[in-house]
Amino acid sequence: MANQVEPGLIPVLFEELQSERFVTLSTVDHETGGPNVNAVSWILAKDEETVLFTVNRKSKIVENINKNPLAVINLIANESTYSISGRAEIQEPLLQGVPLKLTLIKLAIDEVRDVMFYGSKISTEPAYEKTYDKAAADRLDRQVIEAMKKA
Template sequence: MSKTNQDKLSQELVDLLQGEKIVSLVTMDAETNKPHLSIVSWLVAHPGGEVIKFALGHKGTSVSNIQQNPEITLGVTGAGSCFSIKGQATVSDIIEKTMKYRVVTVQVESVEDIIFYGGKVTVEPDYVKTYNEDLAKKLDAEVYEMLNEK
Protein backbone atom coordinates (compact mmCIF):
# COMPACT_ATOMS: atom_id res chain seq x y z
CA MET A 1 0.00 0.00 0.00
CA SER A 2 1.33 3.43 -0.86
CA LYS A 3 1.66 6.30 1.60
CA THR A 4 -1.46 7.95 0.18
CA ASN A 5 -4.77 8.27 1.94
CA GLN A 6 -7.53 5.99 0.73
CA ASP A 7 -11.24 6.08 1.52
CA LYS A 8 -11.62 2.33 2.15
CA LEU A 9 -9.62 -0.70 3.21
CA SER A 10 -7.50 -2.52 0.67
CA GLN A 11 -8.35 -6.17 0.08
CA GLU A 12 -5.18 -7.07 2.00
CA LEU A 13 -6.45 -5.17 5.07
CA VAL A 14 -9.93 -6.69 4.74
CA ASP A 15 -8.31 -10.14 4.72
CA LEU A 16 -6.10 -9.24 7.69
CA LEU A 17 -8.96 -7.88 9.82
CA GLN A 18 -10.99 -11.04 10.28
CA GLY A 19 -10.62 -11.27 14.05
CA GLU A 20 -8.01 -12.15 16.63
CA LYS A 21 -5.83 -9.12 15.95
CA ILE A 22 -4.58 -6.53 18.42
CA VAL A 23 -6.14 -3.28 17.19
CA SER A 24 -5.87 0.09 18.95
CA LEU A 25 -9.08 2.07 19.34
CA VAL A 26 -8.85 5.81 19.92
CA THR A 27 -12.00 7.65 21.00
CA MET A 28 -12.51 11.04 22.58
CA ASP A 29 -13.24 10.79 26.31
CA ALA A 30 -16.85 11.86 26.92
CA GLU A 31 -15.93 13.71 30.13
CA THR A 32 -12.49 15.23 29.47
CA ASN A 33 -12.62 15.47 25.64
CA LYS A 34 -9.06 14.08 25.58
CA PRO A 35 -8.00 11.04 23.52
CA HIS A 36 -8.77 7.65 25.08
CA LEU A 37 -6.87 4.55 23.95
CA SER A 38 -8.09 0.98 24.30
CA ILE A 39 -7.49 -2.33 22.53
CA VAL A 40 -10.00 -4.50 20.67
CA SER A 41 -9.52 -7.96 19.20
CA TRP A 42 -13.08 -8.99 18.34
CA LEU A 43 -13.08 -7.15 15.02
CA VAL A 44 -14.19 -7.98 11.46
CA ALA A 45 -13.75 -5.97 8.26
CA HIS A 46 -16.61 -6.55 5.84
CA PRO A 47 -16.19 -7.21 2.09
CA GLY A 48 -15.64 -4.04 0.07
CA GLY A 49 -13.57 -2.39 2.81
CA GLU A 50 -16.12 0.26 3.77
CA VAL A 51 -17.37 -1.23 7.08
CA ILE A 52 -15.63 -2.62 10.16
CA LYS A 53 -17.52 -4.07 13.10
CA PHE A 54 -16.14 -4.81 16.55
CA ALA A 55 -17.56 -5.91 19.89
CA LEU A 56 -17.17 -4.26 23.26
CA GLY A 57 -18.42 -5.02 26.73
CA HIS A 58 -21.73 -3.23 27.26
CA LYS A 59 -20.44 -0.77 29.88
CA GLY A 60 -16.99 -0.01 28.45
CA THR A 61 -15.65 3.53 28.50
CA SER A 62 -15.30 3.42 24.73
CA VAL A 63 -19.06 2.82 24.39
CA SER A 64 -19.99 6.07 26.13
CA ASN A 65 -17.20 7.90 24.32
CA ILE A 66 -18.50 6.81 20.90
CA GLN A 67 -22.07 7.67 21.86
CA GLN A 68 -20.86 11.19 22.74
CA ASN A 69 -18.54 11.59 19.72
CA PRO A 70 -18.73 9.04 16.87
CA GLU A 71 -15.35 9.94 15.33
CA ILE A 72 -12.87 7.12 16.01
CA THR A 73 -9.44 5.98 14.88
CA LEU A 74 -8.31 2.36 14.67
CA GLY A 75 -4.58 1.60 14.71
CA VAL A 76 -3.65 -1.58 12.88
CA THR A 77 -0.24 -3.25 12.64
CA GLY A 78 -0.01 -5.88 9.91
CA ALA A 79 0.11 -6.40 6.18
CA GLY A 80 3.70 -5.19 6.33
CA SER A 81 2.95 -1.78 7.83
CA CYS A 82 0.99 0.31 10.35
CA PHE A 83 -2.32 1.92 9.42
CA SER A 84 -4.56 4.64 10.78
CA ILE A 85 -8.20 3.94 9.93
CA LYS A 86 -10.60 6.80 10.64
CA GLY A 87 -14.35 6.62 10.55
CA GLN A 88 -17.74 7.32 12.03
CA ALA A 89 -18.96 4.76 14.55
CA THR A 90 -22.39 3.78 15.83
CA VAL A 91 -23.07 1.61 18.87
CA SER A 92 -25.78 -1.07 19.00
CA ASP A 93 -28.21 -1.61 21.81
CA ILE A 94 -27.08 -4.13 24.43
CA ILE A 95 -26.99 -7.69 23.08
CA GLU A 96 -27.40 -10.29 25.82
CA LYS A 97 -25.70 -13.63 25.28
CA THR A 98 -23.12 -15.30 27.55
CA MET A 99 -21.97 -11.72 28.21
CA LYS A 100 -23.61 -8.39 27.51
CA TYR A 101 -22.10 -6.87 24.40
CA ARG A 102 -22.41 -3.91 22.14
CA VAL A 103 -21.50 -4.05 18.46
CA VAL A 104 -19.79 -0.98 17.07
CA THR A 105 -20.18 -0.40 13.32
CA VAL A 106 -17.60 1.85 11.70
CA GLN A 107 -18.13 3.51 8.33
CA VAL A 108 -14.55 3.83 7.06
CA GLU A 109 -13.68 7.34 5.89
CA SER A 110 -9.91 7.15 5.43
CA VAL A 111 -7.05 4.67 5.58
CA GLU A 112 -3.49 5.91 5.83
CA ASP A 113 -0.22 4.00 5.90
CA ILE A 114 1.55 5.68 8.84
CA ILE A 115 4.77 3.71 9.30
CA PHE A 116 7.94 5.77 9.43
CA TYR A 117 9.99 6.23 6.29
CA GLY A 118 11.76 3.03 5.29
CA GLY A 119 9.97 0.92 7.91
CA LYS A 120 8.36 -2.45 7.24
CA VAL A 121 6.57 -4.68 9.74
CA THR A 122 8.07 -8.17 9.58
CA VAL A 123 6.28 -9.78 12.54
CA GLU A 124 2.71 -9.00 13.58
CA PRO A 125 1.77 -8.66 17.27
CA ASP A 126 0.38 -11.84 18.80
CA TYR A 127 -1.30 -12.74 22.08
CA VAL A 128 -2.86 -15.60 24.03
CA LYS A 129 -6.08 -15.68 26.02
CA THR A 130 -5.34 -16.45 29.65
CA TYR A 131 -8.85 -17.36 30.75
CA ASN A 132 -10.85 -20.59 30.47
CA GLU A 133 -10.28 -22.08 27.00
CA ASP A 134 -13.84 -23.41 26.64
CA LEU A 135 -15.31 -20.04 27.63
CA ALA A 136 -12.97 -18.28 25.19
CA LYS A 137 -14.20 -20.50 22.34
CA LYS A 138 -17.86 -19.93 23.32
CA LEU A 139 -17.45 -16.14 23.52
CA ASP A 140 -15.51 -16.02 20.23
CA ALA A 141 -18.21 -18.04 18.43
CA GLU A 142 -20.98 -15.75 19.74
CA VAL A 143 -19.13 -12.56 18.92
CA TYR A 144 -18.03 -13.49 15.42
CA GLU A 145 -21.57 -14.57 14.57
CA MET A 146 -22.77 -11.09 15.59
CA LEU A 147 -19.96 -9.28 13.78
CA ASN A 148 -20.43 -11.16 10.52
CA GLU A 149 -24.13 -10.26 10.27
CA LYS A 150 -24.84 -7.93 7.37
Protein backbone atom coordinates in the same frame (compact mmCIF):
# COMPACT_ATOMS: atom_id res chain seq x y z
CA MET B 1 5.39 2.55 0.82
CA ALA B 2 4.46 4.72 3.80
CA ASN B 3 1.80 7.45 3.86
CA GLN B 4 -0.49 5.88 1.27
CA VAL B 5 -4.14 6.95 1.72
CA GLU B 6 -7.20 4.99 0.57
CA PRO B 7 -10.95 5.71 0.89
CA GLY B 8 -11.58 2.21 2.27
CA LEU B 9 -9.96 -1.09 3.17
CA ILE B 10 -7.59 -2.52 0.59
CA PRO B 11 -8.13 -6.27 -0.04
CA VAL B 12 -5.30 -7.46 2.23
CA LEU B 13 -6.64 -5.40 5.15
CA PHE B 14 -10.19 -6.58 4.54
CA GLU B 15 -8.92 -10.18 4.78
CA GLU B 16 -6.94 -9.42 7.95
CA LEU B 17 -10.15 -8.17 9.56
CA GLN B 18 -12.17 -11.34 8.92
CA SER B 19 -11.28 -12.86 12.28
CA GLU B 20 -10.42 -11.82 15.80
CA ARG B 21 -7.16 -9.88 16.07
CA PHE B 22 -5.39 -7.27 18.17
CA VAL B 23 -6.06 -3.63 17.25
CA THR B 24 -6.15 -0.42 19.21
CA LEU B 25 -9.15 1.89 19.13
CA SER B 26 -8.92 5.63 19.74
CA THR B 27 -11.99 7.65 20.68
CA VAL B 28 -12.54 11.13 22.05
CA ASP B 29 -12.85 11.00 25.84
CA HIS B 30 -16.32 12.31 26.74
CA GLU B 31 -15.05 13.86 29.99
CA THR B 32 -11.74 15.46 29.00
CA GLY B 33 -12.06 15.90 25.24
CA GLY B 34 -8.66 14.24 24.91
CA PRO B 35 -7.71 10.95 23.29
CA ASN B 36 -8.76 7.63 24.79
CA VAL B 37 -7.03 4.46 23.56
CA ASN B 38 -8.12 0.87 24.17
CA ALA B 39 -7.12 -2.57 22.92
CA VAL B 40 -9.90 -4.45 21.11
CA SER B 41 -9.93 -7.96 19.65
CA TRP B 42 -13.50 -8.68 18.51
CA ILE B 43 -13.41 -6.88 15.18
CA LEU B 44 -14.78 -7.72 11.74
CA ALA B 45 -14.69 -5.94 8.38
CA LYS B 46 -18.24 -6.08 7.03
CA ASP B 47 -17.16 -4.61 3.70
CA GLU B 48 -14.47 -2.23 2.42
CA GLU B 49 -16.22 0.78 3.96
CA THR B 50 -17.42 -0.67 7.27
CA VAL B 51 -15.77 -2.24 10.31
CA LEU B 52 -17.74 -3.76 13.20
CA PHE B 53 -16.37 -4.29 16.70
CA THR B 54 -17.77 -5.23 20.09
CA VAL B 55 -17.01 -4.00 23.57
CA ASN B 56 -18.50 -4.51 27.00
CA ARG B 57 -21.71 -2.46 27.09
CA LYS B 58 -20.44 -0.62 30.20
CA SER B 59 -17.16 0.33 28.51
CA LYS B 60 -16.20 3.99 28.43
CA ILE B 61 -15.90 3.53 24.66
CA VAL B 62 -19.70 3.38 24.35
CA GLU B 63 -20.26 6.72 26.08
CA ASN B 64 -17.36 8.30 24.19
CA ILE B 65 -18.91 7.32 20.85
CA ASN B 66 -22.37 8.47 21.95
CA LYS B 67 -20.91 11.94 22.67
CA ASN B 68 -18.48 12.14 19.72
CA PRO B 69 -18.49 9.62 16.85
CA LEU B 70 -14.94 10.25 15.63
CA ALA B 71 -12.77 7.15 16.05
CA VAL B 72 -9.59 5.57 14.73
CA ILE B 73 -8.64 1.90 14.59
CA ASN B 74 -4.90 1.24 14.53
CA LEU B 75 -4.07 -2.01 12.72
CA ILE B 76 -0.64 -3.59 12.34
CA ALA B 77 -0.72 -5.85 9.28
CA ASN B 78 0.79 -6.32 5.83
CA GLU B 79 4.25 -5.32 7.18
CA SER B 80 2.94 -1.86 8.05
CA THR B 81 0.77 0.18 10.43
CA TYR B 82 -2.61 1.54 9.34
CA SER B 83 -4.90 4.22 10.72
CA ILE B 84 -8.53 3.45 9.87
CA SER B 85 -10.54 6.57 10.67
CA GLY B 86 -14.22 7.31 10.48
CA ARG B 87 -17.45 7.82 12.36
CA ALA B 88 -18.59 5.22 14.85
CA GLU B 89 -22.16 4.55 15.91
CA ILE B 90 -23.87 2.06 18.16
CA GLN B 91 -25.36 -0.60 15.90
CA GLU B 92 -26.77 -2.86 18.63
CA PRO B 93 -26.73 -1.73 22.28
CA LEU B 94 -26.93 -5.38 23.34
CA LEU B 95 -25.51 -7.94 20.89
CA GLN B 96 -27.79 -10.98 20.71
CA GLY B 97 -26.58 -14.58 20.76
CA VAL B 98 -23.65 -14.21 23.14
CA PRO B 99 -23.44 -14.84 26.89
CA LEU B 100 -21.77 -11.49 27.66
CA LYS B 101 -23.41 -8.07 27.63
CA LEU B 102 -21.66 -6.61 24.60
CA THR B 103 -22.40 -3.58 22.44
CA LEU B 104 -21.90 -3.82 18.68
CA ILE B 105 -20.37 -0.69 17.15
CA LYS B 106 -20.10 0.17 13.45
CA LEU B 107 -17.28 2.33 12.09
CA ALA B 108 -18.09 3.95 8.73
CA ILE B 109 -14.63 4.41 7.23
CA ASP B 110 -13.61 7.85 5.96
CA GLU B 111 -10.02 6.93 5.13
CA VAL B 112 -7.35 4.30 5.59
CA ARG B 113 -3.86 5.70 5.93
CA ASP B 114 -0.56 3.83 5.96
CA VAL B 115 1.16 5.57 8.88
CA MET B 116 4.37 3.57 9.04
CA PHE B 117 7.43 5.79 9.24
CA TYR B 118 9.55 6.06 6.12
CA GLY B 119 12.06 3.37 5.23
CA SER B 120 10.78 0.68 7.56
CA LYS B 121 8.43 -2.28 7.81
CA ILE B 122 6.91 -4.36 10.58
CA SER B 123 8.89 -7.57 10.94
CA THR B 124 6.76 -9.18 13.67
CA GLU B 125 3.08 -8.48 14.25
CA PRO B 126 1.72 -8.28 17.80
CA ALA B 127 0.56 -11.56 19.30
CA TYR B 128 -1.44 -12.27 22.44
CA GLU B 129 -2.74 -15.23 24.40
CA LYS B 130 -5.96 -15.62 26.35
CA THR B 131 -5.14 -16.17 30.02
CA TYR B 132 -8.33 -18.03 30.92
CA ASP B 133 -9.78 -21.40 29.90
CA LYS B 134 -8.69 -21.94 26.26
CA ALA B 135 -11.77 -23.96 25.27
CA ALA B 136 -14.11 -21.39 26.83
CA ALA B 137 -12.23 -18.55 25.14
CA ASP B 138 -12.41 -20.24 21.73
CA ARG B 139 -16.14 -20.93 22.15
CA LEU B 140 -16.84 -17.33 23.18
CA ASP B 141 -14.75 -15.93 20.32
CA ARG B 142 -16.72 -18.03 17.80
CA GLN B 143 -20.05 -16.95 19.31
CA VAL B 144 -19.14 -13.27 19.19
CA ILE B 145 -17.80 -13.32 15.61
CA GLU B 146 -20.86 -15.29 14.40
CA ALA B 147 -23.21 -12.83 16.12
CA MET B 148 -21.34 -9.95 14.51
CA LYS B 149 -21.65 -11.55 11.05
CA LYS B 150 -25.41 -11.92 11.52
CA ALA B 151 -25.90 -8.31 12.64
